[in-house]
Amino acid sequence: MDPRLSLVTLGVTDLERSVAFYRDGLKWPTGYKAGDGVAFFKTWGTVLALYPIDQLAEELPDPDFKPVAGPCGITLAHNVRERNEVDVALTDAVAAGATIRKPAKDTFWGGYSGYFADPDGYLWEVAWGAFPIGEDGHLILP
Known part of the structure; x- marks a missing residue:
């Protein structure tokens, strides 16, 4: 496996609030539009993704594991x-x-x-x- 970290996803409790923090506050570039469901931020290296934490929990293979923001x-x-x-x-x-x-x-x-x-x-x-x-x-x- 190549030594590469392509994407980091943060499970967030309020996607719009978190997008506003990174996009509007920190001025990080994103193509996110309201309703997209996930936000990707282009950085100089690894991509940062913001995803609603309840939806992240649904994707995990272990139904007993609950991610915490x-x-x-x-x-x-x-x-x-x-x-x-x-x-x-x-x-x-x-x-x-x-x-x-x-x-x-x-x-x-x-x-x-x-x-x-x-x-x-x-x-x-x-x-x-x-x-x-x-x-x-x-x-x-x-």
Whole structure:
């Protein structure tokens, strides 16, 4: 199997609210129109999808497993090229309706990062300093 993560789907409790957060608040591009049922956001790497969590539960193979929106042992990350972009991104996220969960500060790994939660509680780290970012927007790993 190729080492590729093509799409990340977040189960959301209110699709329109979540679309507004990412599209209108964070200014992420999407072709979503009201009534589409799922929203796809084109990023510089993996596609982000928003899907109603109750419909996501219907698609799962185990009828006893019920997905829960919000933090569930994973975080999503948005890495930036310059240190000051962390604070700008966190400010933009708050203006879009996010909640700061951890203010930006210097990290043990020599970088600078902070966390926000989207309207469903999914945690996003905004980070600088861990890896350089290439011209195509992808992280450059050692």
